[in-house]
Amino acid sequence: MSNGLFVVAGKEFADSFRNRTVLAIFAIFFAITIIGMIGGIAEYQDTLDSYNERLSTAGTVERGLMDTRPSPMIVFESVGALLVTMGALLGITAGFDLITRERETKSLKVLLSHPVFRDEVINGKAIGAGGALAFIFAATIAVSIALLLITGIVPGAEEWSSIMIFAFSAFLMIVAYFAIGLCMSAISETSGAALIYTLIIFILLSGLLPVLVENGAADAIAGDPPSMPRTIQSTPAEGDMGAFQALTDTEEFQQFRFEMQDWWSRRQAVIDIAALFSPTMSFNAISDTLITSQTVQVRTGPGGGMYAQATANTSGSILSHLLALLVFPAVFFGIAYMRFMRMDLR
Amino acid sequence: MLRIVRECSIKQPAFILLNMIELTDLTKRYNGVPAVDNLSLRVSEGEIVGLLGPNGAGKSTTILMTTGLIEPDAGQIKIERHIMQKNPLLAKAKIGYMPEDVGFYPGLTAADNLDFFGRLYEMEAGRRKKRIDELLVSVGLDGVSTLVGGYSKGMRQRLGLAKALLNEPPVIILDEPTANLDPVGVSDYRKIVRQAAADGAAILVSSHILSEVSVICSRIALLSRGKLVADGTWQEISDQGSDLIVRVEGRLPLPEFSIGGIRSVSYTPDRTSAVIVASQDIRCEIADAVTSAGVPLRNLQIDSESAEEALLQRFRKEADA
Known part of the structure; x- marks a missing residue:
């Protein structure tokens, strides 16, 4: 091995900070994340105030049924939605012209005539630009966490691990779109074509696939949801906990509950499998799991229990979604690598 | 021009010169059609050899194989004593190459571009800086602080020549080196190339312009349809010609x-x-x-x-x- 890998990676890292488009997207990404954090912090404070108020007036029974104390993960709920779009765009911007730019400026032939292996060039480019993305992302997360601490929100140990998993999965999602951009850059003749192909894939994976799966495919595969038995359709009067308890203890309700859980699991399984093919859906699945598992412990009313159960099941799939987010960039980088190694330099 | 060729032909020294470029039975096919067919060619130290031929003769393919940018289907490429197919890094480290329509990183200055390529040659920082300064002066780009993106084709060509000479290579390969140069640039280029040959470099110049090749080269290799059809001094070749x-x-x-x-x-x-x-x-x-x-x-x-x-x-x- 020559030192080519480090030289190319170093240049690519520096180039990322010279690239005005990358810097502009980074500035927007940073600003939106901070604005999202500020909004999230305000929402968290409101939720906390409301919780404390209810806690102070609730009786013993109500206290047992109340949600647990709001988690700081609420702050990341709105940030997550923003990350999906801006993070993906940041990744795409960093990757879509890495190879085509070299071809367009005719510097690729010059570069490869030097004592450097081809794989060192593509690896160096990926490491350099990926490193720049990591740096940008780490800076954004560091400022976000600093903001959290400055406003007096100190997460607990479990919440810290949730924040770290959230950040890691967001970074993997950005890297996945970066890898798609890099792949299209290796396949396409021009940067314009690479950008268009990458955006098409982005729209398919982040917009079309989730809509198709959640609004069509999942229901079609899982079938119709079980209908609630007529005998328990009448909702007990509010506060009549005895009547509610009697209703949920019936064999009919337990059967309905079981069928509903089964239906929900089947539907969720379809979404989970589809999510493995979309970095956006995988990130959303992880993000939802982390945020809801921290913020929703118990929900009341028919169906709420099923939702909580389903959420608990989904938490077991964080690992599979993280794996999907690792496999996704690996696959696209693999395609880019093979294409680059066989690229005709005539 | 022939008279100039007579004036500038380099006399062959009496002692034996080392073959710095040795192409042996080189063959490359594209979709079954031979672009280069069983080509053998040698360039010794201090020699400037012109690779001449019309479009499609196989010049570019020969150059690309010699620089290690494409793999031959058959045959062997030896640069100094390193076989390109076995030790590409060692072989490439001995080559200074300027492709036709040479490209650089538009967001960097000339010095930064050369510095990047110098790093790839693992040149020590002090030597790199000194060499870059020298070369920018010799190609007339010293004091130009604009980014390469703002360069004219001629300026890029000059920078390309500087890049080809950056690591003081024993083998220099130039593809259509004067295509975008003005008369002053052409004159400077000839001086620089002759000096490099005088310093012992083996130089292979590809061109489809006979007059250019005949002026600068001590020997001409004439390619046609991927085959070497003539190899000798301009006088020897033209004497055989019509x-x-x-x-x-x-x-x-x-x-x-x-x-x-x-x-x-x-x-x-x-x-x-x-x-x-x-x-x-x-x-x-x-x-x-x-x-x-x-x-x-x-x-x-x-x-x-x-x-x-x-x-x-x-x-x-x-x-x-």
């Missing part, structure tokens, strides 16, 4: 030419210019005849494209036979 076409222009009507070797003369109606078909290079004799007749000479040159084509046609026939 007639030369000489164009002559005067400021007054030209005299009648009665010089040995002339096959035909066609004058323009005002007789201020003529096209002479000759069996050998008779430009000196024509110049003498014109000036003796009291006619100021405006232009005298070989029609290189016609000459090259005539040569190629003859060699193609021989190769086909």
Whole structure:
């Protein structure tokens, strides 16, 4: 091995900070994340105030049924939605012209005539630009966490691990779109074509696939949801906990509950499998799991229990979604690598 | 131009020179069609060899294989003593290459571009800086602080030459090196290349411009349809070739030419210019005849494209036979 890998990676890292488009997207990404954090912090404070108020007036029974104390993960709920779009765009911007730019400026032939292996060039480019993305992302997360601490929100140990998993999965999602951009850059003749192909894939994976799966495919595969038995359709009067308890203890309700859980699991399984093919859906699945598992412990009313159960099941799939987010960039980088190694330099 | 070739031909030294580029039985096919066919060529230290041929002759493929940018289907490439297919990094480290329409990183300055490539050659920082400063002066780009993105084609070509010489390589490969240069640039380029050859570098210049190759090169390798059809000095090759076409222009009507070797003369109606078909290079004799007749000479040159084509046609026939 020559030192080519480090030289190319170093240049690519520096180039990322010279690239005005990358810097502009980074500035927007940073600003939106901070604005999202500020909004999230305000929402968290409101939720906390409301919780404390209810806690102070609730009786013993109500206290047992109340949600647990709001988690700081609420702050990341709105940030997550923003990350999906801006993070993906940041990744795409960093990757879509890495190879085509070299071809367009005719510097690729010059570069490869030097004592450097081809794989060192593509690896160096990926490491350099990926490193720049990591740096940008780490800076954004560091400022976000600093903001959290400055406003007096100190997460607990479990919440810290949730924040770290959230950040890691967001970074993997950005890297996945970066890898798609890099792949299209290796396949396409021009940067314009690479950008268009990458955006098409982005729209398919982040917009079309989730809509198709959640609004069509999942229901079609899982079938119709079980209908609630007529005998328990009448909702007990509010506060009549005895009547509610009697209703949920019936064999009919337990059967309905079981069928509903089964239906929900089947539907969720379809979404989970589809999510493995979309970095956006995988990130959303992880993000939802982390945020809801921290913020929703118990929900009341028919169906709420099923939702909580389903959420608990989904938490077991964080690992599979993280794996999907690792496999996704690996696959696209693999395609880019093979294409680059066989690229005709005539 | 032939007279200049005579003046600038490098005399072969008496001692044995090392072969710095050795191409042996090189073959490359694209979709089954041979682009380079069983080509063998050697370039020794201090030698400037011109790779000449029309479009599609296989020059670019030969250059790309020699620089390690594409793999040959058969044959061997040896740079200094390193076989390209076995030790590409060692072989490439000995080469300075300037492709046709050379490209650089537009967001960097000339010095930063050269610095990046110098790092790839693992040049020590101090040596790199010194060499870059020297080269930018020699190609006339010192003091130019604009980014390479703002360079003209000619400036990029100059920078390309500097890049090819960056690591003081024993082997220099230039593809159409004067394509975008102005006359001053061409003159500078010739000086630099001759100096590099005088310092011992083996230089392979690819071009489809006969006049350019004939001026700078001590030897010419003529390619046609992927095959080496002639290899020798310009004189040796042109002696084997067919007639030369000489164009002559005067400021007054030209005299009648009665010089040995002339096959035909066609004058323009005002007789201020003529096209002479000759069996050998008779430009000196024509110049003498014109000036003796009291006619100021405006232009005298070989029609290189016609000459090259005539040569190629003859060699193609021989190769086909």
